Amino acid sequence: MKVKVCGLREPENITEISQLDVDYLGMIFHPDSPRFAGNADLGEWIEAKQKLLKKKELFGVFVNAEIDYVLNTVHDYHLDWVQLHGDESAGYCQELKLLWSVNTLRKASICKAFPITEGFDFRRTNDYVSSCSLFVFDTGGHRTNGGTGKKWDWSKLAEYRGPIPFLLSGGIGPEDAEAIRKIDHPQLRGVDLNSRFETEPGKKDVPLLSRFLHELHA
Template sequence: MKVKVCGMREPDNIAAVNGLGIDYLGLIFHPASPRFAGQPALGEWIGANRDLFQKTELVGVFVNAEIDYVLNTVHDYQLDWVQLHGNESAGYCQELKLLWSVNTLRKASICKAFSITPDFDFSDTHAYASSCPLFVFDTGGKQQAGGTGQQWDWSKLAEYNSPVPFLLSGGIGPNDAAAIRRIDHPQLRGVDVNSKFETQPGIKDVELLRTFVGRLHG
């Protein structure tokens, strides 16, 4: 069960969370977010300490961003993944993948987030399967920048039958490890956590995460 901790912003906190053996660290590059990570000093710190992340993949979260901004941010912050958390089309994802296939820019894998509502049709994900090797299923409804902080009805996962693996997201908190472990879905690869583990926006409670990760891994 992989763990992504999103909404990271401060170097010391990033280093401490990374020390828990986290699989993905998420940096939000949406200026409207209180967890906005687009500070040049952070990019410089990552570049100077890239050896800290040999076993951790850095994920940049974008919301309806211009493609040039995504490309430049992947380069400047040495990202391994881009997570598209807006209304990006399948064509947008295909264009990103094509651009990385024909130039020498730093390349990243593409993860598409979907907002799950009671009437969401999982067939809407099919058009993204050729360009996105990973999905994130987050809570739909009234969106804040980066999510709602609320859970959705996980029983709806029974409707998902695509071969693309996914991370479960949306309002996951410290007491949810047991319920997550009970989810029986062949494409569940892990969880994406954020606000329920914070002391303030962008700052994660390391001990709370340590306990949660231990319970999740059993």
């Protein structure tokens, strides 16, 4: 079970989280987010701490961003993954993939997030199969792009029969480890954790995360 901790932006907190049994470290590059990580100092810190972070994969979360902004951020922050959390089309994903295939820029794998509501049709993911290596299934039915701290009906996962693995996201909290362990789906790669493990926006509660990880991997 892979674990992604998202919404990180403070070097000291990132250092502490990187010592835990997590696989992915996520930063949000959407200017309207209270967890916005887009500052040059953080990029320079990541550049200097490659040895510390080399065992973790870095995610950058974008919402309807210009492609040039995505490309430059991948380069500046040494991102391994681009998570598209807005209304990005399959064509947008294909364009990103094509650009990385024909130039020498730092390349990242593409992850597309989908907002899951009661009426969501998982066949919507089909158009993204050729360009994306991972999906995120997050809480839908709200005006903002992610970060609601609310769960959706995980039983709906039974409707997903696609070939792309996914991260479960949306309101996962410290009390959910046992329920997550009981999910039996062949494409469940892991979980995406954020606001329910914070002391304030952008700062994670390390002891709380540590206890949850122990229970999740029990």
